[in-house]
Amino acid sequence: MIVEWLPDGLSLGAFWAVLAGSFVASFITAAFGIGGGALLLALMASLVPPAALIPVHGVVQLGSNAGRMVLMLRAVYWPALPLFAVGSVIGAGLGGAVVVELPPQFVQIGIGLFVIYAVWARPPAWLGRWPGITGAVSSFLTMFFGATGLFVASFTKSLTLPRHGHVATHAALMTVQHCLKVVVFGLLGFAYGAWLWVIVAMIAVGVIGTLAGGLILNRLSDRHFRGALDALLVLISLRLIWNGIAGL
Numbered sequence: 001m002i003v004e005w006l007p008d009g010l011s012l013g014a015f016w017a018v019l020a021g022s023f024v025a026s027f028i029t030a031a032f033g034i035g036g037g038a039l040l041l042a043l044m045a046s047l048v049p050p051a052a053l054i055p056v057h058g059v060v061q062l063g064s065n066a067g068r069m070v071l072m073l074r075a076v077y078w079p080a081l082p083l084f085a086v087g088s089v090i091g092a093g094l095g096g097a098v099v100v101e102l103p104p105q106f107v108q109i110g111i112g113l114f115v116i117y118a119v120w121a122r123p124p125a126w127l128g129r130w131p132g133i134t135g136a137v138s139s140f141l142t143m144f145f146g147a148t149g150l151f152v153a154s155f156t157k158s159l160t161l162p163r164h165g166h167v168a169t170h171a172a173l174m175t176v177q178h179c180l181k182v183v184v185f186g187l188l189g190f191a192y193g194a195w196l197w198v199i200v201a202m203i204a205v206g207v208i209g210t211l212a213g214g215l216i217l218n219r220l221s222d223r224h225f226r227g228a229l230d231a232l233l234v235l236i237s238l239r240l241i242w243n244g245i246a247g248l
Contacts, residue, residue, distance in 0.1 A: 008049075058142075077168075080172075083131040089139075090139075091137060092183075115237045
């Protein structure tokens with residue numbers, strides 16, 4: 001029965017694998033504030049047809065981040081959103097209009113190096129003052145690369161929020177960004193209908209992962225959360241750089 005709902009190019013085994021990946025990705029992001037989107041993208045890249053990878057990943061991440069934002073609504077730092085949203089509209093529009101794709105290897109290496117710099121050095125002062133630039137750049141890149149949560153996390157980190165505020169605000173920012181990406185890909189003609197049931201299932205499992213990850217977040221102190229976040233950022237960034245170099 002499930003097989004009848006699956007789109008062309010996605011096997012039953014791959015369907016169960018991406019469901020498991022959605023749970024783990026949401027769990028990691030809810031517990032540590034970042035990392036799940038990149039992990040899920042890496043998994044989906046080996047299982048989902050290339051033409052559907054970024055659009056489907058975008059919808060699933062929209063559902064995951066929106067659910068996380070709703071669950072932690074009181075902790076969102078709302079002043080960060082308006083200018084970020086304006087920048088995101090500009091970035092997503094430009095990304096959708098660009099005909100020639102940026103080489104993904106250079107995007108991976110660039111984002112990885114930037115995030116490592118932001119972790120080991122003090123986050124650039126302008127990052128906290130210019131949310132519009134962060135929104136524009138990250139939204140432009142997400143049209144080609146998919147998971148730019150690392151870049152946005154550097155901006156969120158510069159706000160020096162407590163752990164619940166960090167996770168909630170990052171979820172709100174990513175909800176804005178993924179919403180715009182989904183709209184742009186829809187305008188470009190991607191047929192989301194064929195992937196509807198896969199997307200619904202992945203979002204539902206992601207909500208469960210968010211609830212489970214939230215239990216871990218509640219047990220962490222702000223100091224331990226910040227250390228775990230930095231370690232996770234560095235590990236994922238190193239993997240991005242390695243993948244970029246290997247692909248050159």
